[in-house]
Amino acid sequence: MKNQIDIKKIVCVYLPLTVILIFILFPFYWTLITSVKPEDELYGMVVTYWPRSFTLESYRKLFTTTVNFLGAIKNSFVVATMTTLVSLTASTLAAYAFSRYQFAGRKILMCTFLCNNMFPTVLLLIPLYSIMRKMGLLYTPTSLVLSYTTFTIPFSVWLLLGFLNDLPMSLEEAALVDGCNRGVAFVRIILPILGPCLVATGVYIFMTSWNEYTFAVMFTNAETRTIPVALKSLIGQLGVQWDLLTAGGIITIIPVCIMFFFAQKRLVEGLTAGAVKG
Amino acid sequence: MIQRLLGKKTMAIAMAALMAAGTMTGCSAGGKGNTEAAETTKKETTEAVQATSVAKDGQAPTGEIKPCTIKFRYWADNTNYSQLMQDIIKKFNAENGKGITVVGEESPWDGGAYSENLFNAKMGGGDIDCATWKLTSTPLFVNNDLLADLTPFIYAWDKKTDIDENIYNIMTEAGDMERIYVMPWNIQVLYVYYRPSIFKQAGIEVPKTYEEFLGAIEKCTMDTNGDGKTDVYGFGMRGAKGGQEPWGSFVNGRGGSFKDLTTPEAEQGMQDFVDIYKKGYVPPTAISDGFSEIIANFQSGLTAMTIHHTGSSKDMEKVFGDDVSAFPFPTGKGQWTSMGDTETVIFNSCENKAAAFEWVSYLAAGEGQKMWCEGTGNVPVSKSIQASDFFQNNRFMKASIDGQGYAGIVPILDTTTEWISTLWPNTVSQALTGSITAKECMRILQDGLYQ
Numbered sequence: 094m095k096n097q098i099d100i101k102k103i104v105c106v107y108l109p110l111t112v113i114l115i116f117i118l119f120p121f122y123w124t125l126i127t128s129v130k131p132e133d134e135l136y137g138m139v140v141t142y143w144p145r146s147f148t149l150e151s152y153r154k155l156f157t158t159t160v161n162f163l164g165a166i167k168n169s170f171v172v173a174t175m176t177t178l179v180s181l182t183a184s185t186l187a188a189y190a191f192s193r194y195q196f197a198g199r200k201i202l203m204c205t206f207l208c209n210n211m212f213p214t215v216l217l218l219i220p221l222y223s224i225m226r227k228m229g230l231l232y233t234p235t236s237l238v239l240s241y242t243t244f245t246i247p248f249s250v251w252l253l254l255g256f257l258n259d260l261p262m263s264l265e266e267a268a269l270v271d272g273c274n275r276g277v278a279f280v281r282i283i284l285p286i287l288g289p290c291l292v293a294t295g296v297y298i299f300m301t302s303w304n305e306y307t308f309a310v311m312f313t314n315a316e317t318r319t320i321p322v323a324l325k326s327l328i329g330q331l332g333v334q335w336d337l338l339t340a341g342g343i344i345t346i347i348p349v350c351i352m353f354f355f356a357q358k359r360l361v362e363g364l365t366a367g368a369v370k371g
Numbered sequence: 372m373i374q375r376l377l378g379k380k381t382m383a384i385a386m387a388a389l390m391a392a393g394t395m396t397g398c399s400a401g402g403k404g405n406t407e408a409a410e411t412t413k414k415e416t417t418e419a420v421q422a423t424s425v426a427k428d429g430q431a432p433t434g435e436i437k438p439c440t441i442k443f444r445y446w447a448d449n450t451n452y453s454q455l456m457q458d459i460i461k462k463f464n465a466e467n468g469k470g471i472t473v474v475g476e477e478s479p480w481d482g483g484a485y486s487e488n489l490f491n492a493k494m495g496g497g498d499i500d501c502a503t504w505k506l507t508s509t510p511l512f513v514n515n516d517l518l519a520d521l522t523p524f525i526y527a528w529d530k531k532t533d534i535d536e537n538i539y540n541i542m543t544e545a546g547d548m549e550r551i552y553v554m555p556w557n558i559q560v561l562y563v564y565y566r567p568s569i570f571k572q573a574g575i576e577v578p579k580t581y582e583e584f585l586g587a588i589e590k591c592t593m594d595t596n597g598d599g600k601t602d603v604y605g606f607g608m609r610g611a612k613g614g615q616e617p618w619g620s621f622v623n624g625r626g627g628s629f630k631d632l633t634t635p636e637a638e639q640g641m642q643d644f645v646d647i648y649k650k651g652y653v654p655p656t657a658i659s660d661g662f663s664e665i666i667a668n669f670q671s672g673l674t675a676m677t678i679h680h681t682g683s684s685k686d687m688e689k690v691f692g693d694d695v696s697a698f699p700f701p702t703g704k705g706q707w708t709s710m711g712d713t714e715t716v717i718f719n720s721c722e723n724k725a726a727a728f729e730w731v732s733y734l735a736a737g738e739g740q741k742m743w744c745e746g747t748g749n750v751p752v753s754k755s756i757q758a759s760d761f762f763q764n765n766r767f768m769k770a771s772i773d774g775q776g777y778a779g780i781v782p783i784l785d786t787t788t789e790w791i792s793t794l795w796p797n798t799v800s801q802a803l804t805g806s807i808t809a810k811e812c813m814r815i816l817q818d819g820l821y822q
Contacts, residue, residue, distance in 0.1 A: 329448025
């Protein structure tokens with residue numbers, strides 16, 4: 094009887110799970126082993142699924158050649174962090190205002206936030222480039238932070254708005270009765286409850302900025318280039334430097350994995366919050 | 372209710388107008404700047420050329436050159452090329468003696484989006500002075516008045532004749548057919564790879580004429596083990612995308628040209644192409660064979676000849692050692708081979724064009740040309756550098772250099788991209804399988820290119 098259950102469980106649960114896991118994880122595995130294969134094996138005629146010998150040469154090259162990957166990581170980190178802080182602050186305050194206040198032009202402003210995301214990025218590229226150049230911000234991380242906020246703030250506002258609308262007004266009213274003003278009530282009552290949703294929104298903003306390429310290639314130069322641009326520079330006209338590209342890919346996903354590791358619980362809470370009205 | 376509807380409509384219209392105005396403002400800012408820059412440029416160019424009565428030996432006109440910084444945008448195909456370009460820039464900055472400082476800005480090739488990014492940057496008023504280039508982008512930039520006319524600079528340059536006249540002609544054809552907007556830098560000329568051992572086995576010499584070449588294809592197709600099946604095919608035909616380059620050599624070999632693909636000569640060239648497929652002188656997979664397949668077939672010994680450029684020569688030597696060589700595509704009634712290109716341009720907005728020309732001419736015929744071509748294996752455009760031992764002792768370089776005089780490109784038209792990527796492979800495959808005749812095929816190709 095127990096054996097029957099075990100076989101049923103293996104066939105119905107573990108086997109499909111293993112197949113799905115292999116399907117999902119194989120690209121990561123392939124990226125990893127490609128990054129540690131020696132050049133002659135990598136570009137050889139025979140495909141090897143496990144490297145005959147291991148080398149960290151591609152990782153060394155990544156940090157010592159013109160790619161300057163360390164600089165790119167630093168720039169990406171600065172840009173993504175700054176964008177997250179700016180976008181999260183602006184969108185939290187905006188979402189709170191939209192949720193709690195009825196004022197003239199409220200709907201127009203909310204629609205404008207939505208419409209902004211309907212523009213193809215490429216359409217914004219030349220005007221934004223021109224603006225950044227005239228403001229003297231071109232080739233600085235600030236130009237990227239500002240341009241990223243054009244699409245991260247609208248999305249974040251709508252994401253947070255859904256959650257805030259579900260929060261009962263009585264919470265703040267109780268705080269106001271107890272002697273808090275609006276500001277204190279927001280900081281002491283609303284913000285702590287908003288925690289999971291802020292984490293989810295923050296992760297979204299961080300990852301979008303971390304991976305963005307179109308603006309980054311236009312608004313940066315050798316000193317300020319970010320990871321996606323540095324990785325793209327390894328894809329040439331006649332060939333791809335697979336060893337460096339895969340090594341760069343592995344390093345790029347490490348910070349994202351660490352972030353997910355710590356934020357996973359709150360991320361899921363935040364994404365599902367506001368989905369069901371009680 | 373009506374009021375609310377009207378309100379919503381007004382809001383929608385106002386927002387649409389606002390968006391359009393915002394976009395236009397951004398775009399027009401660059402445009403205005405460019406027009407102003409264009410007017411200044413024409414004046415500056417004339418003055419620069421007039422002021423330069425005698426240029427120093429091996430240098431560009433220097434009349435207007437003052438110490439300045441030139442911003443140079445380039446792409447590098449790998450990290451070695453990137454380092455090489457930085458070394459060239461460093462050397463130029465140290466040795467030019469005129470106070471010119473070139474600042475290199477690397478941008479990814481990004482599957483050709485390099486040119487689009489460059490265009491966006493220039494339309495947005497970007498301060499890039501000069502850049503590496505692909506001829507196919509020229510019409511877009513010329514029509515938007517973004518490129519400086521290099522004709523006066525080139526005509527006043529004492530090394531003008533160091534570059535083959537045919538290359539200048541190609542540069543002119545890519546622009547407005549009158550002026551040269553593009554400075555030659557390096558090229559990849561297609562030639563025929565062959566296996567000397569198979570030629571020996573077939574009892575033939577390197578073909579000197581187009582007819583001999585067709586004969587060589589036939590003779591090199593052999594059943595080496597007597598089992599009644601072909602073991603070696605005479606030619607590795609590229610029937611997939613990109614195949615228009617070797618195909619163009621067949622059409623021109625019979626006296627046809629890209630100007631009119633429906634002439635009897637062009638049709639005969641197409642018929643030759645069809646015949647070598649139907650007679651089994653090329654692998655049966657030729658219709659779908661692309662770059663990787665023709666190279667793999669040649670390297671595995673399945674084909675005796677194939678057409679490509681120096682980009683694959685190192686691998687060929689690695690596989691065959693001395694048992695691989697090359698010859699330029701032979702002459703028939705006409706002669707043509709395809710040329711891959713990389714050039715440089717100077718933008719209209721550049722304030723120090725004479726200094727920028729000093730830099731691009733250093734890349735075209737100076738030490739920059741030598742360093743780049745020796746380092747990357749590309750074919751130099753400078754005849755004096757071509758004559759050096761480094762290039763003359765390399766049989767593949769030699770074949771490329773021998774072919775540069777009649778090398779050309781597929782006409783750059785609005786239809787070219789679509790023609791190359793879709794129409795050519797689809798139509799030619801129909802002709803090869805016999806669904807349409809060679810004549811019908813050429814009519815479709817002609818209409819598609821010049822619609």
